[in-house]
Amino acid sequence: MSILVYIEQAEGKVKKTSLEAVSFASALAAQTGEGDVVAVALGTIDNAELASIGKAGAAKVLHGADSKLDAGVIQAHASAVAQAFDLTGAKTLVLAKSSLGDAVAARLAIKLNAGLVSNAVELPKTDAQYVVKRSIYTGKAFAETTVTTENKILAIKKNAIDLKQDGADAQVESFDVSLNDADFASKITSTERATGDVLLPEADIVVSGGRGLKGPENWGMVEEMAKTLGAATACSKPVSDLGWRPHHEHVGQTGIKVAPTLYIAIGISGAIQHLAGVNSSKCIVVINKDPDAPFFKAADYGIVGDAFEVVPKLNEAFKAEL
Amino acid sequence: MKILVCITHVPDTTSKIQFTADNTKFDSTGVQYIIGPYDDYALARAVELRDQASGKLTVLNVGEADSEPTLRKALAIGADEAIRVNSAPKDSYFVAQQIAHYAKEGGYDLILMGRESIDFNGGMVHGMVGELLGIPSFSPVMKLDVDGSTVKMAREIEGGKELLEASLPLIAGCQEPIAEWKIPNMRGIMSARTKPLNVVEPISQETQAEASKYELPPAKGAVKLVDKDNVAELVKLLKNEAKVL
Ligand SMILES: Cc1cc2nc3c(=O)[nH]c(=O)nc-3n(C[C@H](O)[C@H](O)[C@H](O)COP(=O)(O)OP(=O)(O)OC[C@H]3O[C@@H](n4cnc5c(N)ncnc54)[C@H](O)[C@@H]3O)c2cc1C
């Protein structure tokens, strides 16, 4: 028996969130004695990259190399992972929450007749019943969820576990995925992705700007800070609604939910709907000229001041220290 | 074109979340309920598509009687009829089974949902229903156009989007900017009173992953303020105290 982990890749690189899922599975396997961790990776990825999944705790990687799987066609990926699940005799599938991961997990829950827990934040309790803690109400609460099926799927939230990096290289095995036309009934006609930048949902540090920055022309200092820190940039909803920043940067209740180690908010008031997207951050820094801005109540550190004065100085200080 | 929109009845986004009965029940005292914000996007787009194709638009909620005002609001926004599956939504699997059953019975061409509910945030019901019905499901969808039986969509992916083409029938989990939220007007509110709202019973009671106990995150400590003329201090704190750099 083993625990299966669904690996996502972007342009041949395994996503860090998937490595977190492997780390999670590896700790779970140690706890339950469910055997090895087997990862399933789809599409074109080179062998060295696949073997390195072992560092996070996978003993084996099943590689479905068919290049038709390079694009994340939801139904095709769900079929492939279901086949890997049967092949390995796994009872548990672990994956990272993401745009593709969620869509694939939901279909697999039905295919595998598996109880699914989305937004799992820690290892399950497995002594008497199988109880998983998950984040609900957009980070405002947690629920203990009892899974009653034999097969289980855990879609884990970012930062649910520390990344394991001390494992040995995994053994890579090719795996023949049998796919039919129905799996490719939908077509991805093109993909637009910001390249080179740190991807927001996966970033460890996020620098975010709000309407207090007055206009898109003032984002230079935000980008500069992000660059110094190796961070992703984000924004509040009005900022993307006004077209100052692209939609995929908008965080909050109706935007991306982030869980970085450090979230720096500049000129953002801290409306409850904004906080809903960032309240899982480990450390929050707020820069706002209004000492009564609600965001200070949710912050760990704050500076009361004009962003146009504070941010350039802070950029220099970061550069001096890092 | 027959369109089904599945809506949740959820606490308003500004609600304070609290629990009662030894943390086993949601405390709805003073809580205002709304159509889930993502479901509201789905509904708004569905109204536009129905008006274009002169089809019929049904809204469905799996919920108890207290969700009827939310369904009436959806009727006021422009849905033609409503279905309430009479049961608390026990888990995603339970909800998906009910939706799949009534969706099949209604023979819908297009099923729109929200990308996720804002109470349990699973983002899973659309995919489950898709698999139960054997039709494609897509989420989060930020653009959706129908031309005959061809559907063109944009789906958000990490750091960008993907453009897709598929055929009806299909399911989409929607998010902005697919359409602008619609506010009911007086005529809508008046006509909503007489539009049909059918209550049906759940087809099965089966669940797989029910929540049993709730908890709130630990309270946040007070913010540590750093003087605006001494920003280097902040960098030191982040490095040495918070250890996040
Ligand atoms: C259903 C619903 C869903 C929503 N979803 C989201 C969501 O997902 N994400 C989101 O962000 N919002 C969301 N909102 C909107 C939210 O309620 C707020 O309106 C929004 O977050 C405010 O954005 P902001 O803080 O950038 O702008 P404002 O509220 O205008 O705040 C600007 C802040 O900048 C400060 N400021 C001004 N000038 C300066 C300066 N020179 N230096 C420093 N500080 C300065 C001000 O003091 C103020 O605090 C949602 C609303 C609803 C109703």
Ligand SMILES: Nc1ncnc2c1ncn2[C@@H]1O[C@H](COP(=O)(O)O)[C@@H](O)[C@H]1O
């Ligand atoms: N109880 C319910 N009744 C009707 N539709 C629902 C219900 N729960 C979830 N949905 C739909 O499924 C979507 C995703 O929900 P979830 O998987 O719970 O995040 C929601 O945005 C709704 O469109």
